[in-house]
Amino acid sequence: MSSAPKPREFFIQGITRAGKTFRPSDWSERLAGALSSFRPKTGQYGSGIGAHIGYSPFCVPRVIEGVKCVIVNEALRDLEPMAWDFVMNFARDNELQVVEACLLPESPAKPAA
Incomplete structure (x- = not known):
């Protein structure tokens, strides 16, 4: 039984190659917001009430270990190559x-003993 390889994820970190924090401080939200319309046409992200609200599942802002990041799913490349080029050129x-990495699901909080 073979399965299709899972699309890769690319983490754009808010740190320049020179090691400086990228500004403005809301860059990740702005970039992800610019790509919010690129989403699957079916499923929970497809059409319907509220489908236009929120970030695209292909481009989401996150803070990882105190660093603002945008996680870009490689599936965006096939869905909309120009959007992929835009975010990678940015x-x-x-x-x-x-x-290149894989975002792991958050583990549920352990109840206090």
Whole structure:
């Protein structure tokens, strides 16, 4: 039984190659907001009431270990190549660090004993 490989995720970190914090401080929300309309046409992210509200599942802002990031799913490349180029060129033009990784689901909080 073979399964299709899961699309990769790329983390655009709010740290330049020179090691400086990227500004403005809300850059990750702005970038993800600009790509919010790119989403699957079906499922929980598809059409329907409220489908236009929120970030695209292909491009979401996160804070990881105190660093603002945008996580870009490689599936965006097939869905909308120009959007993929836009976000990756943004990272390159601003000399932001980009790493390939996998976002792990958050573990539920353990109840206090």
